[in-house]
Structure formats: C-alpha cells, structure tokens
Amino acid sequence: MSKSTAQTKPKTKTxxxxxxxxxxLEAYIKENCDIPHEVQSEIELISKFKAKAKSPIRTIIRTMNRRQVNIFDENGKPVKKEFLTYRVDYYSKDWLGNELNILSHIHGYYKKPKFRTTMEFNYQTGEHIPKREVDGAEEQYYIExxxxxxxxVIxxxxxxxxxxxxxxxxxYGHFPNSPKGIAFRCNIFTHDQFINSSFDELETLGRTTPSQFRYSNKDKKGYMG
Structure with a gap:
C-alpha cells in the first residue's frame, strides 16, 4: 500500500x-401499545443527543435516592424491598463544538402500561370478544x-x-408513614451515611437530625429526584 493511499484511508469512528x-419505551413497545407523549418526548431528545454527541460524554450524578417499595409476592402478600434511583446530567459537544446535554435523566425507575379487559359483543357472530385496553401505568423499580x-452498587x-x-x-431518603411519624423525604445525609446505614438507621437519622436550613430539606414530596 502506498503512503498516499494510507493517508487517505478513512478513520474508524470510535x-x-x-x-x-x-x-x-421498551415496556410500551413490548406490549405493542401507543407510547405516551412524555416517554416519546424524552426518547426523541435522547436520540438527538446520541446522533450528535462526540466522546467524551461527561456524566454528573446530581441526586441519589433510597426508598422502600411494597412488592406483592405470589400469595398476594406485601414484601418491603429497598430500591435506588438517581438523577444524572449528561454533557457533550457536537462535531462543531456546540454544547449538548440531557438533564435530569432518571435511572432506577420506569413506567409500564396497565391493562383492563372488557367484552364486546359481535352481533354478526353472536360471540363475546375480549378487548384489552391500556388503563394507566404502574411504577417499576429495578435497582434493588x-x-x-x-x-x-452505589x-x-x-x-x-x-x-x-x-x-x-x-x-435522599424517602420514608413512608410509620409509627415513627408521617411520610417525608430529606437530603441531609452524607455519602458515608447513605451507603453504610440500613434503611431503618437512615430513617432514624432523617427524623432526628435537625435541618440547618430555614426552609427545611425535609418535605412530603414523593417524586424521584
């Protein structure tokens, strides 16, 4: 191979x-049903970012959240399990050097469609035909x-x-109603407390440690981030 040929050989993109x-998105596609607007909008933003972003991608975790969720076993009994969610900002640049970002992207949680089945009567055949319809969505957590x-894991x-x-x-810790008090969340924890405390220990810290802020970081909001 000549030197000039080697120089003009296209570079493989990393x-x-x-x-x-x-x-x-995967959950709605799997069930072959209409994708909700908020899911579609987020996926469109992600797709644009993927198409334009150049390496390196800067990944910054903004919040991490621990919470207990009731999972029902095969006998219908509630079992408390603990899950992690975390919020991330992604930054990159396109080939022209323009800033790109995806902000407040949540990991550890998603929604999947719920269904209800009704019966429709076919007057031509005299048959009752089951019809499956989307009936809202249910929250799913996956980082146990x-x-x-x-x-x-953390x-x-x-x-x-x-x-x-x-x-x-x-x-953050997200704590349900309990004999210890009403449901609330707070972000007063250190990294060491967050990774080393059991959920009960974390709740006790959250309920007994005074907030240093006038407008307390303890609130009753239950959202992800």
Missing part, C-alpha cells in the same frame, strides 16, 4: 457507549438494594460516572 434509561450489595454507579463529585451529590 463507538460511544451510551447509558440511558429507556425502559419505559440489600444490606449485602448496597455499598457496592459506589460502582458513582465510579462509572466520570464527571461526578461525591460532595456535590444530594443523598
């Missing part, structure tokens, strides 16, 4: 590994935490987020 939560895996996520500064993450 493949970028994207790590977005697209589980809501246990006493054995909690520290490793630290792996942080270590794999290249732009994250631990001291700038807000660590």
């Amino acid at each position: 493949e970028i590994q994207f790590n977005f939560n697209e589980k809501s 935490l246990t006493d054995k895996n909690r520290k490793q 630290e792996d996520i942080i270590n794999n987020s290249n732009g994250t500064i631990i001291d700038e993450i807000l660590f």
